[in-house]
Amino acid sequence: xxILQIDGxxxxxxxxxxxxxxxVDFAALKAHFRADxxxxxxxxxxxxxxxxxxxxxAGYELRLGHLRQGPAGWQEKGVDVLLAVDMVLLAARxxxxxxxxxxxxxxxxxxxxxxxxxxxxVVAAFQGLLSMQLAAAASEVRLLDGLPWGQLRxxxxxxx
Numbered sequence: 001x002x003i004l005q006i007d008g009x010x011x012x013x014x015x016x017x018x019x020x021x022x023x024v025d026f027a028a029l030k031a032h033f034r035a036d037x038x039x040x041x042x043x044x045x046x047x048x049x050x051x052x053x054x055x056x057x058a059g060y061e062l063r064l065g066h067l068r069q070g071p072a073g074w075q076e077k078g079v080d081v082l083l084a085v086d087m088v089l090l091a092a093r094x095x096x097x098x099x100x101x102x103x104x105x106x107x108x109x110x111x112x113x114x115x116x117x118x119x120x121x122v123v124a125a126f127q128g129l130l131s132m133q134l135a136a137a138a139s140e141v142r143l144l145d146g147l148p149w150g151q152l153r154x155x156x157x158x159x160x
Contacts, residue, residue, distance in 0.1 A: 005102075010103060091117040
């Protein structure tokens, strides 16, 4: 079984910074990675309801952290830990392959543990956001820069 785990914040920033568009057909992205199951990690923020409903309609399971206001403004909390715990649990249950869409170095211990448990972990990230430590921990790295984004763009409207 192949599981797709998407760090929504990491993907959003990569799309915005490297492709200048955050419009993705998430059903097509799931199909591109030939995922049997897809999990999307983010926080519930204002105006995200329609986007999350579209993700669920595309077959994604939402795994949400929370926002906390601190001295530097709003901060995402709990998302990386939730993703990491899920990854290790999926590996412990015998998942054959996990495709992790993130370049976040915080996920290195989970990737290492998933691999120790026998799961192949493919890290998919934009080159400019990919931690070298995460790349070294992965079974394989696929650069999102090279995906056929023209075929993966969402053409419809999602109200925010």
